[in-house]
Amino acid sequence: xxxxxxxxxxxxxxxxxxxxxxxxxxxxxxxxxxxxxxxxxxxxxxxxxxxxxxxxxxxxxxxxxxxxxxxxxxxxxxxxxxxxxxxxxxxxxxxxxxxxxxxxxxxxxxxxx
Amino acid sequence: xxxxxxxxxxxxxxxxxxxxxxxxxxxxxxxxxxxxxxxxxxxxxxxxxxxxxxxxxxxxxxxxxxxxxxxxxxxxxxxxxxxxxxxxxxxxxxxxxxxxxxxxxxxxxxx
Numbered sequence: 001x002x003x004x005x006x007x008x009x010x011x012x013x014x015x016x017x018x019x020x021x022x023x024x025x026x027x028x029x030x031x032x033x034x035x036x037x038x039x040x041x042x043x044x045x046x047x048x049x050x051x052x053x054x055x056x057x058x059x060x061x062x063x064x065x066x067x068x069x070x071x072x073x074x075x076x077x078x079x080x081x082x083x084x085x086x087x088x089x090x091x092x093x094x095x096x097x098x099x100x101x102x103x104x105x106x107x108x109x110x111x112x113x
Numbered sequence: 114x115x116x117x118x119x120x121x122x123x124x125x126x127x128x129x130x131x132x133x134x135x136x137x138x139x140x141x142x143x144x145x146x147x148x149x150x151x152x153x154x155x156x157x158x159x160x161x162x163x164x165x166x167x168x169x170x171x172x173x174x175x176x177x178x179x180x181x182x183x184x185x186x187x188x189x190x191x192x193x194x195x196x197x198x199x200x201x202x203x204x205x206x207x208x209x210x211x212x213x214x215x216x217x218x219x220x221x222x223x224x
């Protein structure tokens with residue numbers, strides 16, 4: 001199992017600014033994932049972050065908008081850049097090994113005004 | 114990633130009744146998982162069923178998987194008020210990382 005500490009838990013940001021979300025895992029993990037959950041919607045995978053390589057982004061998500069760092073096997077950050085109200089969502093980090101359950105942080109509720 | 118469909122989108126039942134939620138998906142999968150989310154917070158894993166399994170039980174939960182129809186169902190028996198939450202199915206695709214989530218079912222248990 002893995003316990004993920006995610007922060008901040010919530011934030012209200014001005015449009016045009018950037019926010020960096022941090023996730024710390026209590027054990028070394030190979031794969032970390034970032035998801036977005038828009039209001040009233042389900043989760044959508046933004047990108048996969050493996051240590052030592054560039055993050056792999058899903059269709060519709062680009063590195064300039066959502067830069068990701070993965071400096072070691074227990075930590076990752078997601079930055080939401082040049083924010084607009086449409087970026088208001090819950091952002092969640094996760095880790096999993098193939099064919100096993102995934103573990104999630106508690107999420108970051110972002111409101112852009 | 115394309116999301117699967119879940120139905121119903123919302124379900125309200127009396128405490129003690131059984132709740133059934135369905136999920137359909139579109140691609141071949143390694144496994145299908147069910148998660149619960151309370152009030153838009155982090156997800157809690159409920160059960161994982163692999164593509165070569167047809168049924169799985171965990172406490173009051175029963176999950177079925179029909180890979181020929183690309184569908185799954187989650188049954189919660191003897192529901193409790195604390196079961197009120199959103200429930201999501203999620204699939205792990207073969208050869209790909211990360212999960213593809215269904216649209217979710219919002220379950221309300223009336224006391």
